[in-house]
Structures are given as structure tokens and as C-alpha cells.
Amino acid sequence: xxxxxxxxxxxxxxxxxxxxxxxxxxxxxxxxxxxxxxxxxxxxxxxxxxxxxxxxxxxxxxxxxxxxxxxxxxxxxxxxxxxxxxxxxxxxxxxxxxxxxxxxxxxxxxxxxxxxxxxxxxxxxxxxxxxxxxxxxxxxxxxxxxxxxxxxxxxxxxxxxxxxxxxxxxxxxxxxxxxxxxxxxxxxxxxxxxxxxxxxxxxxxxxx
Numbered sequence: 001x002x003x004x005x006x007x008x009x010x011x012x013x014x015x016x017x018x019x020x021x022x023x024x025x026x027x028x029x030x031x032x033x034x035x036x037x038x039x040x041x042x043x044x045x046x047x048x049x050x051x052x053x054x055x056x057x058x059x060x061x062x063x064x065x066x067x068x069x070x071x072x073x074x075x076x077x078x079x080x081x082x083x084x085x086x087x088x089x090x091x092x093x094x095x096x097x098x099x100x101x102x103x104x105x106x107x108x109x110x111x112x113x114x115x116x117x118x119x120x121x122x123x124x125x126x127x128x129x130x131x132x133x134x135x136x137x138x139x140x141x142x143x144x145x146x147x148x149x150x151x152x153x154x155x156x157x158x159x160x161x162x163x164x165x166x167x168x169x170x171x172x173x174x175x176x177x178x179x180x181x182x183x184x185x186x187x188x189x190x191x192x193x194x195x196x197x198x199x200x201x202x203x204x205x206x207x208x
Contacts, residue, residue: 009066
């Protein structure tokens, strides 16, 4: 099975292509909008195998939690490819791609003074949106983060926490177990909180 999977949910853009038994991926710190570089890097990976997009059998896409613009860009590309080729999409939650048998916490930036905290208790994951002052409750646990967080003793990962190999393994595992499978219409972002713009919808307008 040939698959294409990508993670556009954070500051790192990870794209992976599995062609037969070979796996090749690119990881890059996103200095631009990921929507500007995602298709270009996908094309470059396909070209490295002299492979047409029509040869892909399955799409894997991280659906959240993470950067709103990045998530929407990645899901839009997944939807477009899935629609054009009538392919299924495996929608992956960010923390489900992280392999661990021991309790662990992953913390990543949400918005100013707010963080996504994904905690694995040895059995399953729970993800919450927490203000900075509440993160201290995790001190003493194994914590992974993408950046240094004041007052938090975490292992800061210089590159992406989720690798291309993790994406391939999670995509195939979910597909083989018939979990988290979507078509081009049903795949949607996994939001722990609503975007600020959506939160404002329905608010009482200012009186003039």
C-alpha cells in the first residue's frame, strides 16, 4: 500500500511518503505559512520516486489539536486529494501518533498564555486546554514540549515530536483497525477550543 501522510498542526511541517516498503519523509521548520509550502513539498517527495499522486492508496492527516491555520491547510489538502482520487483519509489526533507505554504529558502552544496539554496515563489520552498557571500541576511527570515553558521542567524536543515513521505507523494501524476513517466530506479538525472568530459568533453586538 502506498500512503501519503502529513502533520501541519505545529511549527514543524512533516510529510511522509510510503511507497511499497520504502519510506521517505521531509521535516522542516515552517518559516512561512504551511499552506504556501505543503503542496510544493508533497510534489518534491513524489518526484523523488518519480511517482504520480494517482498511485497513492491512502491519506493520513493530523487533525489536531494545534495551529488553526495549519490544521485547516492540511485538512484542505487531504480533502482535495481524497476527493480527486476517491481515497479514504485517516484523521489522526496529534497525541495518538506518540508512542509510549509509560505515563507522559505533551504540551504545545495554543494561543497567548494557553496551552494544549495531552496526558497519557498508561491506558489512554486526555487532552485539555489549560492556562499557563495550571501547567505546574504536571511537574514531576515526564513532560515533552516543543519549546521551553517558564516554570515547567520538560524535555524540550528540538525537532518535531512526531516523526514521519510515527505518522506512517499510526496511519496504517488506524486503517487496519478501521478506526478514524473519513471521506473527503466528513474529515474535520479536532478542536479542543473553538477558534476565536467562532467564539465571537453569537455574541451580542455592540449597541450604537
